[in-house]
Amino acid sequence: MLELFTEFFRQLAEDHPRWNFIFFYEPRQWERIVKGFKYTLWLSVACVIFSVIIGVVGAWLQNSPSKFLRRCVQGYIQFFRNTPPFVQLLFFYFALGQFTPAVTGPDGWTEIPIISNVGWAIISLSFFAGAFNVEIFRSGIEAVPESTQEAASSLGFSRFQTYTEVVMPLAFRVSLPALNNNLVNLVKTTTQAIGIAVPELLYQCVTIWNDFPSAMYPTMLLLFVTFIALVGVLVFGMHRWERAMKIPGYGH
């Protein structure tokens, strides 16, 4: 079966020189794709989790009684929302990367920074998407009526308890559709990590089509299909979650 599959694509490449699906019959190229996919998956999962955490914490700090904290969150949002994510990546990796501690390698010259390029990609993309998430959660929080919060505090809930037990569960439900959108965008933005040489899927694909110009269209096709699948899984999960959290009579 597998034999037939590889043979088909080998033949296709011979008959149509621009449709060389080389990764389907050459193990080395297939390994590259698999490796790239793993990095893309890792980047996506880590960034989705961290950016949601940043969003929740940021939205809470936005309502903090301290003026200083509120200003800080506002500054963070303005900076990360108003600058291109690609520039942020380059800046984090090259400029801030200078100031992080580094371990000198065994050759006595190379400096292996504590935060690798993958680490910087996760940090910078999470902060980028996190800035949007703060605003998304804020919209949800503002949709929770003031009277509900007052009712909670009259029952003896502290500010923190009101936030985690009453406001956030309701706000979350309102925010989910917008959050969904932003996370889909985030997964696609992980391809920009190619700028700091993170060997994710786009990096590997570009490498393949540089080594084999005949494989360009098939590799692009593969990129499309993979991202459609990846985002599809995310959207499917988010919809299931949305449905599971539905409260009858609320938000509809």
Added chain:
Amino acid sequence: MKRRLLAMSTALAATMLSSTAAYAAECTNDVWKRVMERGKVVVGVKADYKPWGYRDTDGSIIGMEIDFAQAAADAMGVELETVAVQSSNRMQFLEQGKIDMMIATMSDRADRREIVGIVQPNYYTSGTNIMAPKALGFSEWEDLRGKPVCGKQGAFYNQVVTERYGVEVVAFTGNAEAKQALRDKKCVAWVYDDSSIGSDLSSGEFEDFEMPLASEDDNPWGMAVPLAERDCVFGNFMSGLTFNMHQSGKLIELEEKWGIQATKYLADKKDQYGDWLAE
């Protein structure tokens, strides 16, 4: 729904396959005619490869290859417009007609000749070498096995050194990023064309670095016209121009003008194509 999607994607694949069918068998000279009508030739060149193609302080692109492009435009009697291309997109730019011709430090490789119309004779050559800190004292390629080496997306020798010497190439999209990563000590060397490394070293910006290895895979460079026009007016014109520039020594003059170390290749070509009536 699923079935419809499948049917749609099959149809899409089928149309894409059929559109790449046979090449034009005869010369239509479409691009050449368009250049003549427009009175302007659009040439894809490098903007980050000093001194072959790079940006001047005022932002315009200058360099040895731009001079070559200018010579071509002058001979065609049209204006020159340069477009900055990257190693990883230069062939696609030409294929899609975004540029009429490409002179962009491209190594002439068999698989590339199937995509773009690389004209003969080749106009330059370079080998693969590394720029590494003097402190590391590399002396042979094997010293690099298993070590991180910065590279550039789109260079054919990334694959060669990976397979031959087990080098771990960390490829950046641009030269500037890769060289910055080397300066930041994120890799032990920068693998690239020996000609480019040579001019970087002589620029004085890389005092503590050297080019310690013997160059490998010496590979001639090729300029390219659209594949369909390689054996037509455009390709033949560029072949002739390149031949004349070899014979007249114009290429060697350009090499001197841009402060490039003299290559044996250009001298050999000049001898080879020498005019038998010349004194």
